[in-house]
Amino acid sequence: MLKRLIINNVVLIEKSDLEFSNGLIVFSGETGAGKSVLMNSLSLVLGARGSTDFIKNGADKLSVTAEFEIENQKSPFFDICAQNEIETTNDVIIRRILTKDGKNKIFLNDEPISLKLLKELGSSLAEIHGQFDNQGLLDENTHRDALDAFGGYNDELKKTADSFQKYKALQKKLRDAVALNEQITRDEEILTHYQNELEQMNVRENEEEELTRKRSEMTHATKLLENLNTAYQALRSEGFSDNIRHALGALDRANRLTDNKYQNITDMLDSVLIELNDISSELEAACENMHFSESDINALEERYFALKALSRKHACTISDLPNVLKDIQNKLKNIAQNSDDIIRMKKELIALKDDYVQNALKLRACRQNAAKKLSDNVTSEFKFLKMEKAEFRVEFENLSEDNWQEKGMDKIRFEVKTNAGQMFGALSKIASGGELARFMLALKVNLAFQSGIETLVFDEVDSGVGGSAAEAVGNRLYKLASNVQVMTITHSPQVASFSTSHFKVSKRTVNNQTLTDIVQLSATEKKEEIARMISGETISDEARAAADRLIDKSA
Numbered sequence: 001m002l003k004r005l006i007i008n009n010v011v012l013i014e015k016s017d018l019e020f021s022n023g024l025i026v027f028s029g030e031t032g033a034g035k036s037v038l039m040n041s042l043s044l045v046l047g048a049r050g051s052t053d054f055i056k057n058g059a060d061k062l063s064v065t066a067e068f069e070i071e072n073q074k075s076p077f078f079d080i081c082a083q084n085e086i087e088t089t090n091d092v093i094i095r096r097i098l099t100k101d102g103k104n105k106i107f108l109n110d111e112p113i114s115l116k117l118l119k120e121l122g123s124s125l126a127e128i129h130g131q132f133d134n135q136g137l138l139d140e141n142t143h144r145d146a147l148d149a150f151g152g153y154n155d156e157l158k159k160t161a162d163s164f165q166k167y168k169a170l171q172k173k174l175r176d177a178v179a180l181n182e183q184i185t186r187d188e189e190i191l192t193h194y195q196n197e198l199e200q201m202n203v204r205e206n207e208e209e210e211l212t213r214k215r216s217e218m219t220h221a222t223k224l225l226e227n228l229n230t231a232y233q234a235l236r237s238e239g240f241s242d243n244i245r246h247a248l249g250a251l252d253r254a255n256r257l258t259d260n261k262y263q264n265i266t267d268m269l270d271s272v273l274i275e276l277n278d279i280s281s282e283l284e285a286a287c288e289n290m291h292f293s294e295s296d297i298n299a300l301e302e303r304y305f306a307l308k309a310l311s312r313k314h315a316c317t318i319s320d321l322p323n324v325l326k327d328i329q330n331k332l333k334n335i336a337q338n339s340d341d342i343i344r345m346k347k348e349l350i351a352l353k354d355d356y357v358q359n360a361l362k363l364r365a366c367r368q369n370a371a372k373k374l375s376d377n378v379t380s381e382f383k384f385l386k387m388e389k390a391e392f393r394v395e396f397e398n399l400s401e402d403n404w405q406e407k408g409m410d411k412i413r414f415e416v417k418t419n420a421g422q423m424f425g426a427l428s429k430i431a432s433g434g435e436l437a438r439f440m441l442a443l444k445v446n447l448a449f450q451s452g453i454e455t456l457v458f459d460e461v462d463s464g465v466g467g468s469a470a471e472a473v474g475n476r477l478y479k480l481a482s483n484v485q486v487m488t489i490t491h492s493p494q495v496a497s498f499s500t501s502h503f504k505v506s507k508r509t510v511n512n513q514t515l516t517d518i519v520q521l522s523a524t525e526k527k528e529e530i531a532r533m534i535s536g537e538t539i540s541d542e543a544r545a546a547a548d549r550l551i552d553k554s555a
Helices: 037-047 076-083 114-127 134-138 138-152 152-199 206-218 221-236 238-256 263-289 295-314 320-384 435-451 467-480 521-537 541-554
Strands: 002-010 013-019 024-028 061-068 091-099 103-106 126-129 390-400 410-417 456-460 487-490 501-510 513-520
Touching: 002 037, 013 513, 024 206, 024 467, 037 061, 037 091, 037 126, 076 114, 091 114, 103 114, 103 513, 114 126, 114 206, 134 138, 138 320, 138 410, 152 295, 152 320, 206 295, 206 320, 221 263, 238 263, 295 320, 320 390, 320 410, 320 435, 320 467, 390 435, 435 456, 435 467, 467 487, 467 521, 467 541, 501 521, 521 541
Parallel strands: 024 487, 024 501, 126 456, 456 487
Antiparallel strands: 002 013, 002 061, 061 091, 091 103, 390 410, 501 513
């Protein structure tokens, strides 16, 4: 529960230090006194978006500090702290500072935290129901989430969401595969033609360099042959060989005279002679091979230009044509493979769809159980709120397959009838503002019981309600406060009479500055404030007597 709230420099509040206990805590005061500032301050420390407009004129910053004591050991607050690796105890202090330059400083037990984390933690500590929150529940799109929060079947919600995500992911993958397969199939004929064309040409790696070299040789064939022949003739000339042989003969004679002293020179010269003969043979063969026929030249030119044409068609070089062929072959193989994948995915999709449907049906069963409980509980609440003839129910509508969602196959709608003999209708059809306020209280009370939150704040939940109906609202808030701490801002003396603690919000002017004060009232001051709420600014003895009767009746 909220034990203490310290407010500094928030709009009209210069400084306020409030301590709270269990039970029903009421705030009252004239219109414009600053009750909304109190709500804004509490909202800030629970994670609401701040604004520099909240900073009191003349101040550089505002600060709000809230002290909580958590009695429920299963409070979601502890789970959120654990998920964020934050150590905490049952005593929690949250402090938020907002400066004129828009900077936020937020501390949890003196440790800095983010605004996002504060919002999560705040939603687990207290729940604020503003006087305009009814508009949210009037929107049918909020009803499913409200029922799910009441039901608390988180495992079924998670399983349904997980199976839906898997189902939709494979569905998209299958769509993409089918579209690709259709595209490839449309291209199959041309791909097959390209494949045959490239295979018939027998494209080879590095062929471009080879063809370029051969074309160069053919272009210069005459001069090449002339130079090769000259080299051959020079080596085969009689004088050239004879000189080497004469040198060998002289060396043989020298070796005989010196016991082969010069044999190594003889051996080297022998090797030279052998090499020369080999070179001559190579040159002779090269000359013979240099003779190109006209058909050879035409065939090479024809292949070169045919490959050039193919390279232009596929926007690549001649050397890349083998890779182009491999790519085409792979695409053609993928047609068959893709078809097999599509068949497999279709079977898998049927299984995933069935899994989603089964999870969604289990979720629906949980919702139906929760819906019956919520309907019974809310209808029972009507009796406490002087709406004995009213009934509440939860209607289910099956979503079409195209509209299936992570949260299941159900559209949920809250319906009510306020009098016997009427038809059930949407919440927005409730004509009376007082009836709507009491209905929302009945609904919120039941939704709040399931949240594990220990502090509930109602901002003018009795709006539009008077007389015995207002007394019923006060009585219900009082009974609710036996289970959780309840705070409410009210203009109703009937509601205020049930308070365990009563705070008055008033304003005063100091040095041309308007300031808001919040003070806790004594029993006598409480009676006087309720009398003011009954009669207005001038408090009569009759109003005081009426206040006594209200307080005695609520005791």
